[in-house]
Amino acid sequence: MKKIIGCLITLYFASFPVASEQYPDWRNSVPKPVYKDKNEYVDLYYKAWELAQQKMKVTENLPQSPYMDEALWDDTIWIWDTAFMVLFCKYSPDVCPGVESLNNFYVPLLDKNIEEGTFPLNIQHPDNPPLFAWAEYDNYKFTNDKEHIYHLLNETQYLQKHFDWFDKIEPEWQFKSNASKRKLSAKTALKKHKYGYFWGGTPSGMDNTPRYRDGLWVDAISQQALSALYISRLANDIGDKSQSKLWNEKYNNLKTIINKYYWDEKDGFYYDIDATTLEPLKVKTPASYWPLLAEVSSQEQAKKMVEHLLDPATFGGARPWVTVARDDPSFTTPDGNYWRGGVWLPTAYMATKAIEKYGFHEQADKAAKNLLDHMLRTYKNYSPHTIWEAYSPTRDTPAEHNGERVREDFCGWSALGPISLFIENILGFKEVDAQARVVKWHLHNNFEHGIQKLRFDDTTTDIVFDGKEHIFVKSDQPYTLIVNGKRLSIKANIQQFKVAVVNGEFSVK
Incomplete structure (x- = not known):
């Protein structure tokens, strides 16, 4: 996570914000x-x-650039748009800088070293x-x-x-x-x-x-x-x-x-x-x-x-x-x-x-x-x-x-x-808790489904139900996977777990 080392925005920068270059490998970087x-x-x-x-968008003299744009006006940012965008950017922060974009509000609103009228973007409302x-x-x-x-x-x-x-x-x-x-x-x-x-x-x-x-x-x-x-x-x-x-x-x-x-x-x-x-x-x-x-x-x-x-x-x-x-x-x-x-x-x-x-x-x-x-x-x-x-x-x-x-x-x-x-x-996938190293999964679909390349902390994992009777898990770090209340100890390798379906309810053996 990047830190703000310093921010001295004291000169008017007249250029218009421009779109950031498309991340070339974004499709292979987001969870699958x-x-x-x-x-x-x-x-x-x-x-x-x-x-x-x-x-x-990219704009010079900002605490964070590129930053997530709300898709309305090029020279304006909104607090609540950006905060909500963080809630999906978390799944692929290298593709979309969500939480980092909040610095473009923290610094001009809450720091005292920004001269009034010099910030390059409007903070609307x-x-x-x-x-x-x-x-x-x-x-x-x-x-x-x-x-x-x-x-x-x-x-x-x-x-x-x-x-x-x-x-x-x-x-x-x-x-x-x-x-x-x-x-x-x-x-x-x-x-x-x-x-x-x-x-x-x-x-x-x-x-x-x-x-x-x-x-x-x-x-x-x-x-x-x-x-x-x-x-x-x-x-x-x-x-x-x-x-x-x-x-x-x-x-x-x-x-x-x-x-x-x-x-x-x-x-x-x-x-x-x-x-x-x-x-x-x-x-x-x-x-x-x-x-x-x-x-x-x-x-x-x-x-x-x-x-x-x-x-x-x-x-x-x-x-x-x-x-x-x-x-x-x-x-x-x-x-x-x-x-x-x-x-x-x-x-x-x-x-x-x-x-x-x-x-x-x-x-x-x-x-x-x-x-x-x-x-x-x-x-x-x-x-x-x-x-x-x-x-x-x-x-x-x-x-x-x-x-x-x-x-x-x-x-x-x-x-x-x-x-x-x-x-x-x-x-x-109801909850990811990097502090407890836990992923909670509500398994309720009777066909092949799951997620690959889910990332949290230092861990990347695949979790897929084959639609028949097995969950397949691949991980590069140990963690705990909780499936419908059942705790599974995931190791840094490939594992499979047997699934039983009784009266439409899924349980892991």
């Missing part, structure tokens, strides 16, 4: 999925990688969702790079600084750069309240969401809780017990507030709340699943939230995770009008991972498959044949925004579907 039942998933997987590495700690933690589970985590928490304190920055930033503060003559608005809308945060559609990432603009937003406080939780866990992993305890206390304080004020027991749902009365503002969106990702919910609360996913009148159906409930008056047919029904991969991925934390794997897998099938049908049947910024909630087309089709070739965070949801929910 095996899925014989529906090889079209594999085709879409490689299309996502192709688009993602083509969209990288610097009060975008505070997802750095989540992205760093998720990436760390693959790299086991404790030196990088020590650098983040002790040498730079970027994660702690950003938590405080988000908590204390003045409304209307503006990030100033030398990037563009377009004078893009980069002012913050965030404002702290005793029980949360005032926010808005565009800074929250949900641009034209019908949520109440004058309420306290459940995602903002839950994302801060998520940050505190992962700062605490990262500190614990590098042996900093006092810092871990401090951030766990911050987390528990936020957890108490969220469950006391944002949970509506009658509806079994987390809502935004009125800042004066603290009454729920009853608009259902996937933003209400951030408390689950932050692990603030009880098991019973999580179960009630999952029921809304299973309900086709809310978030369920053949095209799940619509961005406002189908029974809400603002839900827009046929194609969603952006965040008024459109299906977006970042919120879909977040909510899928959120319900998995409470053991709802079957429901998560089914929703992920429905979503990936929606993307695949659109890819095959809609021209141009590509991956889109968002998808229609009612038919196999891209979403629309004010009557216009959304952006094409969007990888960007839309790669989360064909890459991350495919690996984690369709192939079933």
Whole structure:
């Protein structure tokens, strides 16, 4: 993992960002999925990688270049786009520099040695969702790079600084750069309240969401809780017990507030709340699943939230995770009008991972498959044949925004579907834990499938079920493979394990 040795960006650099050269051997560098039942998933997987590495940009005088681009404006970067991209880049960091791209936010926002107005890129909406700690933690589970985590928490304190920055930033503060003559608005809308945060559609990432603009937003406080939780866990992993305890206390304080004020027991749902009365503002969106990702919910609360996913009148159906409930008056047919029904991969991925934390794997897998099938049908049947910024909630087309089709070739965070949801929910590789040297696999398909060249820490491994009665594993380092609860000791060689199927359930002997 690269470190920032220093950054003195004091001169205006007038050149436009340019696309990075295509990584020549990218196809042989990414993990190789095996899925014989529906090889079209594999085709879409490689299309996502192709688009993602083509969209990288190069700009001089940046902490990190090349960097991951969100596929919108060449001279502008977004926090939440980039953080979500880390969550698929982790599978092939030599092809796509995901976590390294976060340095292009850390340095200009949180360091003090950058002269105002000299940074070469706009940071649009610097009060975008505070997802750095989540992205760093998720990436760390693959790299086991404790030196990088020590650098983040002790040498730079970027994660702690950003938590405080988000908590204390003045409304209307503006990030100033030398990037563009377009004078893009980069002012913050965030404002702290005793029980949360005032926010808005565009800074929250949900641009034209019908949520109440004058309420306290459940995602903002839950994302801060998520940050505190992962700062605490990262500190614990590098042996900093006092810092871990401090951030766990911050987390528990936020957890108490969220469950006391944002949970509506009658509806079994987390809502935004009125800042004066603290009454729920009853608009259902996937933003209400951030408390689950932050692990603030009880098991019973999580179960009630999952029921809304299973309900086709809310978030369920053949095209799940619509961005406002189908029974809400603002839900827009046929194609969603952006965040008024459109299906977006970042919120879909977040909510899928959120319900998995409470053991709802079957429901998560089914929703992920429905979503990936929606993307695949659109890819095959809609021209141009590509991956889109968002998808229609009612038919196999891209979403629309004010009557216009959304952006094409969007990888960007839309790669989360064909890459991350495919690996984690369709192939079933639920967890990679480089610290514990564990891979957890939910084996549930009765045909040949698995993954080759899966990398974590210093390990590269192949894990493939032959569709009959054997799992074949090849590895260059020892680790533990857990298949449907059965622990298998993997050696640095080639092994096979017998599989039995009883009443449709797979078990390893």
